[in-house]
Amino acid sequence: MQRGGWDDDDTDGYLHIMSGETDRLGSLADHGEAVIARRRHYAEFFGEAPLPDGFGLVVGNCQAESLRLVIASDALPAIRVPAVHELTADDAVRLHEILTTASFLVAQPIRDDYRGLPLGTAQLRASLPAGAPLVTVPAVRFAGLHPFQAVLRLPAFPEDPPLVAYHDVRIVAEAAGIVVAAELPRAEVHAIADASVAELRRREGLGLDIAASDLFAPVVEDLARTVNHPGNALFLPLGERLVAALGAPGRVVDPGRPILAGVRAPLESWVVDAWDLDAAPRPDWIVAGETLPAETVREAHLAYYAERPDLLAAVVARIQPLLRIWAAAA
CATH class of the missing domain: 1.10.10 (Arc Repressor Mutant, subunit A)
Known part of the structure; x- marks a missing residue:
């Protein structure tokens, strides 16, 4: 996604169906393929693959997936979750279901009933098991390199x-x-x-x-x-802080490639x-x-x-x- 604020109201690229009747069957076919691809990409989230033992989640905007990349390890498994602005009503139900067995949650601050769904940080916290930590992290914007x-x-x-x-x-x-x-x-x-x-x-x-x-x-x-798209120089040290806040069960992971770099x-x-x-x-x-x-x-x-x-x-x-x-x- 190109936007990065948790309050952005982006169109879900996976679920968008073109309006109008022209090529409607083709559009519906593309839609079906996109849904299948989405479920495959987030296989653990959608139950297409088993959840790992001791798993946790990182929830927020597109920066959340980047943070997951740098903290996820065998010692600290973190599953892929769609960006919060992409979640549907069914996805929100699934998210709360998964949270009931999660070992931890990392979340950006999200207001209650975001986009009419129970996706607020406090609402997500309520579904966590007793004793499972919630660590909150900011959504970052930095204008120093792009002051225009x-x-x-x-x-x-x-x-x-x-x-x-x-x-x-x-x-x-x-x-x-x-x-x-x-x-x-x-x-x-x-x-x-x-x-x-x-x-x-x-x-x-x-x-x-x-x-x-x-x-x-x-x-x-x-x-x-x-x-609104930080780079590795921000994500790696921020990941170190997250790992430490979660009790240092793992270590920060350098993915060996530029993170969140689809648009420069x-x-x-x-x-x-x-x-x-x-x-x-x-x-x-x-x-x-x-x-x-x-x-x-x-x-x-x-x-x-x-x-x-x-x-x-x-x-x-x-x-x-x-x-x-x-x-x-x-």
Whole structure:
């Protein structure tokens, strides 16, 4: 998934059926194959494979699966669970059923009755056996490497932008006729990074068990793929903290590959300079391993906003603080 907040209302890619009657049989066939593939991918969750002894679960957004990857071992088995925004009513029933025999739960903070389902962190805790620990961990967003980027949930406009589900403040400004800088000076890049870390620290202060806000220094390229997709440099030390919080029954596992790397935003030269990174600038997106030119994204997003003036106005309103910073730098 491209969004990362637990409150995002993403469409379930596995379960989506195209609207309309054209090619309906083909769509239904594709739907059936997708359901089978989904059940196979989450085999233990759906009862297609036996649950391991002493198993636990990691529940949350797309970051949750990445955390599971780095903590799961023979000593600390953790089964795959669909991202919380993908869970159906039947999935929620199954989740609570599994929790009654789980040995532990790692969860991001989720509000009660999320999307009308009993998926709140407190609601999940109630299904755990007595003595099974719940460890809460934050959903992370870090803007230091992508200070031009915003990921938004706009309930009135559920459709994501084309190609990549992110808004670039410069493209939004161009569409809205607002003059902004093409890049930011070092001080502003650092200020935007500090603000995102401060917000993370505020959320941690609401009672979470594990902190991540201190893991963004020093800033390195591998900290984040996008504003809401952290990289290995964040997940591995955060995994160590989770393993320790669960009583250190295992060890952190390096998967030997980039985590949560299906979408990589550009790493622009002025950002590299702002952090003195030991990394080559990358002007374009990488999606599913393929280069996606930034100009292609720009053109698609400008057309998207031009066709949706009400959405553009909503986006402009939501990113006003970021727009002010970029306008002031112009």
